[in-house]
Amino acid sequence: MRRLLTGLVAVALPALLFAQVPRRFPPDSLINVKVMPRTTPPLQLIGVMRNFSGDLGVRCQFCHVGEEGKPLDQFDFAIDQKRTKLVARQMMLMVQEINRRVDTLPGHDANSLQVTCATCHHGVSRPAPLSTVLTEIGTLSGADSAVRAYKALRTRYYGRAAYDFGEGTLNTAAFRLGRANKFDEALAMLRMNEELYPNSSGMSVFRGNIELMRSDTLAAESAFREAVRRDPANEEAKGRLRTIGKQP
Ligand code: HEC
Numbered sequence: 146m147r148r149l150l151t152g153l154v155a156v157a158l159p160a161l162l163f164a165q166v167p168r169r170f171p172p173d174s175l176i177n178v179k180v181m182p183r184t185t186p187p188l189q190l191i192g193v194m195r196n197f198s199g200d201l202g203v204r205c206q207f208c209h210v211g212e213e214g215k216p217l218d219q220f221d222f223a224i225d226q227k228r229t230k231l232v233a234r235q236m237m238l239m240v241q242e243i244n245r246r247v248d249t250l251p252g253h254d255a256n257s258l259q260v261t262c263a264t265c266h267h268g269v270s271r272p273a274p275l276s277t278v279l280t281e282i283g284t285l286s287g288a289d290s291a292v293r294a295y296k297a298l299r300t301r302y303y304g305r306a307a308y309d310f311g312e313g314t315l316n317t318a319a320f321r322l323g324r325a326n327k328f329d330e331a332l333a334m335l336r337m338n339e340e341l342y343p344n345s346s347g348m349s350v351f352r353g354n355i356e357l358m359r360s361d362t363l364a365a366e367s368a369f370r371e372a373v374r375r376d377p378a379n380e381e382a383k384g385r386l387r388t389i390g391k392q393p
């Protein structure tokens with residue numbers, strides 16, 4: 146009996162290995178698709194996959210088991226091993242749901258837009274607003290890390306739709322860091338913003354607000370005055386001066 150079992154295992158094992166090893170790319174058929182129809186032509190599914198990759202700014206191995214630089218027939222596309230693949234499947238369902246709702250909009254017609262992964266992700270895997278990214282990094286790792294992160298992201302993504310490098314982003318990040326009592330970090334964001342967008346009156350109001358948060362009324366007054374000097378029509382800055390009992 147024992148010998149018989151061993152014999153069976155010896156026969157079964159190579160058969161299993163055979164089923165696993167020689168994969169073809171593109172595959173002849175789909176093995177483990179749960180959202181797309183099983184009958185989708187493989188080339189059509191691969192077109193969808195290329196869109197996913199572009200929309201998230203990633204490569205196939207972000208979701209699939211396989212090595213950078215290795216041929217795609219050595220990837221195991223069917224296995225559900227990576228968290229990101231499972232998230233992506235949920236995202237596919239979410240996008241279907243959203244588009245079902247979009248289809249019911251009044252005036253909806255053939256020219257109406259559909260939501261895709263790019264609508265939210267626009268080239269990044271975690272579609273967080275830049276002000277959120279910087280607030281998180283500033284809170285966790287301090288001013289230098291947040292400044293470095295901003296510069297690196299700006300170098301990589303400036304001119305794309307991925308992140309908003311306009312003046313407002315660093316003001317917002319500074320304000321949120323200030324509210325979290327991270328004053329050095331907040332002021333570092335504003336110093337960098339001042340270099341990028343010199344002489345902004347609005348930014349000077351933000352600086353004043355952060356000085357107020359850390360109870361430096363003198364520095365706040367000087368920041369609000371600087372805002373008025375930069376733009377004599379800045380009513381917000383004048384209002385802030387009145388609030389702290391100063392004549393604009
Ligand atoms: C953002 C995650 C993500 C990226 C990036 C991605 N895929 Fe996928 N892929 C999936 C998901 C999710 C499925 C399963 C779809 C379903 O269940 O309907 C899938 C399924 C597949 C399948 C079918 C496997 C089977 O079950 O037979 C192939 C082939 C495939 N992907 C190839 C690629 C290739 C090639 C790339 C790179 C160009 C790529 N994928 C990039 C998420 C991704």
Ligand code: HEC
Pocket residue numbers: 197201229230232233236237240260261262263264265266270271272
């Ligand atoms: C309505 C906006 C929206 C759309 C459309 C969308 N996503 Fe997302 N996606 C998000 C948000 C928000 C997160 C971050 C969730 C979190 O922080 O856990 C995310 C996270 C992800 C992640 C995890 C990234 C990581 O690093 O953990 C993957 C993978 C992903 N999305 C894939 C997709 C794919 C594929 C599509 C298109 C089928 C898609 N998403 C469409 C909003 C969207």
